[in-house]
Amino acid sequence: MERKNIQRLLKEKGQLLAIGGHDGLSGRLGERAGFDLIWASGFEISASHGLPDANILDMSDQLAASCQIDEAISIPVIADCDNGYGNAVNAAYTAKKFAKAGIAGICIEDNIFPKRCSFYSGTRRELVSGREHALKVKACKDSTDGELFVIARTEALIAGYSIEDALDRAEAYSDAGADAVLIHSKEKTPDQMIEFSRRWTRPTPLVAVPTTYDTITAAELGTLGYRIVIFANHGLRASIRAMEQAYAKLLPAGRASVLRDQIVSLKDVFELVGVAALEESEKKYLPTAM
Numbered sequence: 001m002e003r004k005n006i007q008r009l010l011k012e013k014g015q016l017l018a019i020g021g022h023d024g025l026s027g028r029l030g031e032r033a034g035f036d037l038i039w040a041s042g043f044e045i046s047a048s049h050g051l052p053d054a055n056i057l058d059m060s061d062q063l064a065a066s067c068q069i070d071e072a073i074s075i076p077v078i079a080d081c082d083n084g085y086g087n088a089v090n091a092a093y094t095a096k097k098f099a100k101a102g103i104a105g106i107c108i109e110d111n112i113f114p115k116r117c118s119f120y121s122g123t124r125r126e127l128v129s130g131r132e133h134a135l136k137v138k139a140c141k142d143s144t145d146g147e148l149f150v151i152a153r154t155e156a157l158i159a160g161y162s163i164e165d166a167l168d169r170a171e172a173y174s175d176a177g178a179d180a181v182l183i184h185s186k187e188k189t190p191d192q193m194i195e196f197s198r199r200w201t202r203p204t205p206l207v208a209v210p211t212t213y214d215t216i217t218a219a220e221l222g223t224l225g226y227r228i229v230i231f232a233n234h235g236l237r238a239s240i241r242a243m244e245q246a247y248a249k250l251l252p253a254g255r256a257s258v259l260r261d262q263i264v265s266l267k268d269v270f271e272l273v274g275v276a277a278l279e280e281s282e283k284k285y286l287p288t289a290m
């Protein structure tokens with residue numbers, strides 16, 4: 001089967017919108033809603049295990065979840081591979097594994113190993129040097145014959161570095177062969193993102209994750225040069241709210257009918273998971289009683 005091609009899609013559509021996913025079902029809902037890509041989010045996949053996003057799950061966990069998503073959908077997956085799970089050698093092996101599994105793209109960030117989610121407070125964030133991360137990016141590209149779409153992500157602004165530092169890093173990652181550069185920010189306004197994009201002169205596409213600066217639209221980010229926009233965790237957060245509200249109603253009522261108006265029907269679930277195809281297969285391949 002032909003690898004799903006992000007580069008081509010980007011050329012065709014100009015800008016791609018990604019939604020975070022953590023399993024086959026969340027991926028399928030993202031595809032059905034009309035997103036172009038599924039972001040196999042480390043944050044979501046960790047949360048779906050009841051765990052924080054801090055390299056507690058390992059590369060194999062991320063690969064399994066990414067493959068589960070990929071198998072459930074026909075649009076491309078970008079797997080969030082954190083820091084590549086170690087140094088450049090680890091990152092190259094990671095890239096190779098994801099490429100061999102048919103995943104369209106990965107993202108690696110310049111956090112040290114083990115990483116902590118960009119939004120956690122606490123100790124000062126340490127990054128690997130720009131040179132080290134650029135070599136990691138190169139190792140990922142080299143180990144996959146350029147087949148895998150590699151997003152290089154800088155946490156420079158998250159760590160409190162200047163825009164100049166972020167630009168220096170992003171330029172080094174672009175020069176090392178990154179297919180796109182993700183610049184992450186945890187500000188409440190998009191000012192940093194706007195300034196960064198105004199000063200970005202490379203042709204390498206930019207990627208934004210508008211989680212904290214959440215009022216800017218994807219179209220506005222597009223005009224700034226952000227050609228991939230990732231809504232990284234909104235499906236998970238919507239489902240947590242929906243489940244909390246349903247359970248808070250169900251338990252005191254003790255009667256499932258109180259939820260009738262706020263849950264999908266069983267038929268909807270059957271449709272979503274392909275029960276019709278199952279029945280077709282049963283008819284075709286299971287022996288009937290004589």
Ligand code: SPV
Nearest residue numbers: 041042043080118211232
């Ligand atoms: C993720 O979804 O795991 C990400 C994006 O890396 S964020 O959590 O916004 O850093």
Ligand code: MG
Nearest residue numbers: 041042043080
């Ligand atoms: Mg992540």
